[in-house]
Amino acid sequence: MKRFSEKMNRPIGVIRTYKILSDGRRQIGAFYLPGDVFGLEIGKEHQFSAEAIGNATVLVVRRSAIVSLAERDCHAAQELWTYTGRELHRVQEHMMLLVKNAQQRVVSFLLEMSERLATTDEVELPMSRQDIADYLGLTIETVSRTMTQLVSDRTIGLPSSRRIVVRNRRVLCELNS
Amino acid sequence: MKRFSEKMNRPIGVIRTYKILSDGRRQIGAFYLPGDVFGLEIGKEHQFSAEAIGNATVLVVRRSAIVSLAERDCHAAQELWTYTGRELHRVQEHMMLLVKNAQQRVVSFLLEMSERLATTDEVELPMSRQDIADYLGLTIETVSRTMTQLVSDRTIGLPSSRRIVVRNRRVLCELNS
DNA sequence: CGACGCCTTGATAAATGTCAAACGTCGTGG
DNA sequence: CCACGACGTTTGACATTTATCAAGGCGTCG
Numbered sequence A, B: 001m002k003r004f005s006e007k008m009n010r011p012i013g014v015i016r017t018y019k020i021l022s023d024g025r026r027q028i029g030a031f032y033l034p035g036d037v038f039g040l041e042i043g044k045e046h047q048f049s050a051e052a053i054g055n056a057t058v059l060v061v062r063r064s065a066i067v068s069l070a071e072r073d074c075h076a077a078q079e080l081w082t083y084t085g086r087e088l089h090r091v092q093e094h095m096m097l098l099v100k101n102a103q104q105r106v107v108s109f110l111l112e113m114s115e116r117l118a119t120t121d122e123v124e125l126p127m128s129r130q131d132i133a134d135y136l137g138l139t140i141e142t143v144s145r146t147m148t149q150l151v152s153d154r155t156i157g158l159p160s161s162r163r164i165v166v167r168n169r170r171v172l173c174e175l176n177s
Numbered sequence C: 001c002g003a004c005g006c007c008t009t010g011a012t013a014a015a016t017g018t019c020a021a022a023c024g025t026c027g028t029g030g
Numbered sequence D: 001c002c003a004c005g006a007c008g009t010t011t012g013a014c015a016t017t018t019a020t021c022a023a024g025g026c027g028t029c030g
Helices: A063-072 A074-097 A102-117 A129-136 A140-152 A169-176 B063-072 B074-097 B102-117 B129-136 B140-152 B169-176
Strands: A011-020 A026-032 A049-058 A122-124 A156-160 A163-166 B011-020 B026-032 B049-058 B122-124 B156-160 B163-166
Touching: A011 A129, A026 A074, A026 A129, A026 B074, A063 A074, A063 B074, A074 A102, A074 B026, A074 B063, A074 B074, A102 A122, A102 A129, A102 A140, A102 A163, A102 A169, A129 A140, A140 A156, B011 B129, B026 B074, B026 B129, B063 B074, B074 B102, B102 B122, B102 B129, B102 B140, B102 B163, B102 B169, B129 B140, B140 B156
Parallel strands: none
Antiparallel strands: A011 A026, A011 A049, A122 A163, A156 A163, B011 B026, B011 B049, B122 B163, B156 B163
């Protein structure tokens, strides 16, 4: 049997998880990038729905298989705990993001994406403005205006709407603080 | 050795966990009531600080003890996973709360407290307005005004600032939706 | 070229925050 | 016993932030 971590839901491409609120808005819970594990939840029902942004390949594992493995294999159980703990940490960070102001939310998001998928100072965002807005709990207009502001401040560059150039990381980090 | 669940951080009284933001605001992560387990995190650093509201008794366990137990005892490891999974679920709910409007946040909070510590339709809140505001990501004034509004709508009663009477649970649940 | 989708910009509205003052309750000391 | 002060809460007037609604721009693909 393969190692545990090779058996879980791991996207190639990008996955977003989301929930529709009573007023029709969509809240995005997370973006999962290639190699990330997701959907490891405790109850019968998943809290969030998941869908691919563009094409994605996902390794799927039945929850029952995971649980029964954890019953037998102590190491596997610990690994499960670790994955869930990491996810807990991520959600805590996301929660803290949602109480910041609009500029700080956008900056946090750009820094997060830059860390997760930039090789240079340039990032190709895999998601739309609407996805970003729904992740940050803002409207698409506020996200757009905030980015425009960062461009005029020379903090970022925006060669195209999906490409972000980090021009002044220090300022970004300070804004984020 | 006692069972696992009897060994973890369990307050008698009320504990709040919090973080101070860069702009000086305080965000409360959770209120833990008697019997609740908290502080089961994965990294070296706890994400949130914890303090008692009034007097509280807490059973404390060293993280190293827990980890080493999980290495030996498969059942314990699963129990750890379960606790962490529950906490994950709680934080997800809290996150969804923070993207609602002020009235929905206050209503969600009142329903949560009512479920967690009401025996009748009346609840004695163990925390101040400031604590509530910092939990909900609102100001104390907005919390106060929203409650006043709910009182004029006859949805709740407010015999004293700390005592809440649920007058119309159906409306509360609808507002919360 | 034209249509479509996505993004940006502008004008205005709505929600929430800020600042200030009044109110109530409770405990203390005259 | 009453007066007073401290503290937490409520209320009011106003400011600020973000949402809403509407229009225009820009790139892509038929």
